[in-house]
Amino acid sequence: MRKDLSCHVVLKFFRTTELTTCMRECTDDCPGLLYNELERNCTLCASVKFETGNPEKKAMAFEKVKKKCDDQTPYDSTKTQQTSCPPFENKKNGKMVGESLLEGATKNVTCHPGYSPRDINNVVSQCKNSQWTKITECAIVCPTFENNNNGKVEGDSLFEGATRNLTCNPGYSPRDSNAVLSLCQNGQWTKITECIKVCPPFENNSKGKVAGDSLFEGATRNLTCDSGYSPRDDNILVSQCQNGHWTNITNITECVKDCPQLITPKNATVEGESINVGSTRTLKCDNGYKPLNEIKITSVCDNGMWSSITRCVPDTWMYSAFEFDQSIYLFTNYRDIFAKAVAFCKEGDGHVITIDDEKEQQWVEKTAPIVNDLGRFWLGIT
Numbered sequence: 176m177r178k179d180l181s182c183h184v185v186l187k188f189f190r191t192t193e194l195t196t197c198m199r200e201c202t203d204d205c206p207g208l209l210y211n212e213l214e215r216n217c218t219l220c221a222s223v224k225f226e227t228g229n230p231e232k233k234a235m236a237f238e239k240v241k242k243k244c245d246d247q248t249p250y251d252s253t254k255t256q257q258t259s260c261p262p263f264e265n266k267k268n269g270k271m272v273g274e275s276l277l278e279g280a281t282k283n284v285t286c287h288p289g290y291s292p293r294d295i296n297n298v299v300s301q302c303k304n305s306q307w308t309k310i311t312e313c314a315i316v317c318p319t320f321e322n323n324n325n326g327k328v329e330g331d332s333l334f335e336g337a338t339r340n341l342t343c344n345p346g347y348s349p350r351d352s353n354a355v356l357s358l359c360q361n362g363q364w365t366k367i368t369e370c371i372k373v374c375p376p377f378e379n380n381s382k383g384k385v386a387g388d389s390l391f392e393g394a395t396r397n398l399t400c401d402s403g404y405s406p407r408d409d410n411i412l413v414s415q416c417q418n419g420h421w422t423n424i425t426n427i428t429e430c431v432k433d434c435p436q437l438i439t440p441k442n443a444t445v446e447g448e449s450i451n452v453g454s455t456r457t458l459k460c461d462n463g464y465k466p467l468n469e470i471k472i473t474s475v476c477d478n479g480m481w482s483s484i485t486r487c488v489p490d491t492w493m494y495s496a497f498e499f500d501q502s503i504y505l506f507t508n509y510r511d512i513f514a515k516a517v518a519f520c521k522e523g524d525g526h527v528i529t530i531d532d533e534k535e536q537q538w539v540e541k542t543a544p545i546v547n548d549l550g551r552f553w554l555g556i557t
Contacts, residue, residue, distance in 0.1 A: 260302035269313035271300075278302055286313035289362060293334060317359035326370035328357070335359055343370035346419060350391060374416035383430035385414075392416055400430035405451035407431050432479030443487040445474075452476055460487035471498065486525070499538050 259276040268290040273282040282300045284292060292298045294311035301308050316333040326343040339357040341349060347370040349355050357367040373390040383400040394416040400406055408428040414421045431452040439445050442464045445456040458472040464487040466472050471485035483498060497504045520526050530536050 258305050260305055260307050263300065263307055266310070266313055268315070276302065278305070282307065282310070284310055284313065289315060291316045291333070315362050317362055317364050320357070320364060323367070323370055325372070328367075333359065335361075339364065339367065341367055341370070346372060348373045348391070372419040374419055374421050377414065377421060381430065382432070390416065392418070396421065396427075398428060398430070403433055404430040405433055407452050431477070434476035434479055434481050437474060437481050437484075440484065440486050445484075450476060452478065456481065456484065458484050458487070463490055464488060465490050465492070467492065468498070497542055499535070499542075504539075504542070 258278045260278070260280070262276065263271050263273075263282050265271050266284050266286075269284050269286040269292075271282045272285055273280060280302045284298050284300075286292055290313040292311045293314045297309075297311040300310040314334045316335075317337065319333070320328055320330070320339050322328060323341055323343075325347045326341050326349075328339040328341050330337060330339040337359040341355040341357075343349055349368045350371050351368040354366065354368040357364045371392045373392075374394065376390070377385055377387070377396050379385050382404045383398055383406075385396045385398055387394060387396045396414040398406060398412045398414075406412055406428040407430075411423050411428040414423045414427050416422075433450045433452070434454070436450065437445055437447075437456045440458065442461045444459050444461070446459060447454060447456040454476045456474045456476075458466060458474075460466055466485045467488045468485040471483060474481045474484035483502065517526075530539055
């Protein structure tokens with residue numbers, strides 16, 4: 176008999192005729208026996224009590240030896256040995272699906288709610304050469320990012336650490352230029368600014384300053400005039416950005432020059448204190464005097480100049496007055512001597528003049544005959 180077999184049954188079967196004893200000796204080395212050698216040994220062991228060559232007895236003996244070896248099929252040297260992989264630990268934030276550990280077996284990762292495979296194309300691991308192939312991880316994800324009105328957000332990943340960058344449409348700008356980036360943190364997107372319509376730059380007012388720097392919806396510009404200037408309209412000092420346009424952009428008041436203090440005419444007082452544009456001075460004649468021109472008793476300040484105002488003359492004054500180029504002219508008959516004309520003008524707080532301006536001369540030629548049909552006259556100006 177061969178003596179290099181690993182099972183003691185070959186050495187023992189000469190000394191016993193008990194099949195159970197034979198199988199009892201087949202313990203420690205049973206899993207290591209070659210399949211065909213184990214079959215041969217059990218056949219020899221069985222032949223001590225049973226006839227050699229009985230197929231049924233041989234099969235029974237073999238099955239009992241298999242039972243003795245913990246129901247493990249002994250290694251068959253005629254077949255390739257089958258390998259396996261170690262147990263697969265469950266993924267963090269996910270679960271591995273699949274039971275087999277044998278070569279070629281697969282495990283599929285299933286992520287917990289709120290998590291997704293970082294690589295959707297790598298969710299299966301396979302047992303190869305006793306090792307599991309590398310598989311993706313389950314990462315926390317943020318919800319789908321809603322697009323920003325009047326703008327566009329760039330970025331496609333929803334995983335932790337992903338970002339979205341905001342770009343506003345033409346004519347719009349981010350309300351907060353420091354918040355145009357959103358980050359996926361703990362399953363939520365950090366706050367991102369909005370795109371709002373902007374107004375064009377506001378041109379500064381001549382002789383004044385427009386305060387305010389924002390161009391966003393609702394921004395305002397406040398007009399402040401330089402020293403010596405005043406707003407033409409106190410009710411239109413503010414412009415507001417609305418729907419991409421400045422309100423009052425064409426109507427916002429201008430800064431105009433203040434008027435000097437009005438010199439009070441002789442024999443009169445004036446009512447009013449303001450020197451700003453639009454302010455007025457009203458003439459009030461002293462007792463015994465009357466306005467030379469009833470429709471010119473009020474002077475208005477406009478762009479640094481007072482409009483012409485009439486003079487106060489004695490109640491006995493009988494002459495008509497005419498206005499030209501913001502001055503009041505009156506005519507006296509040529510029969511009055513020069514001294515009388517001078518005195519007459521002084522009473523009206525005026526003086527005699529010589530006409531040397533062509534434009535003024537043309538006006539006199541057209542106007543004087545209306546009040547003096549003699550064609551000869553003295554001319555006075557107040």
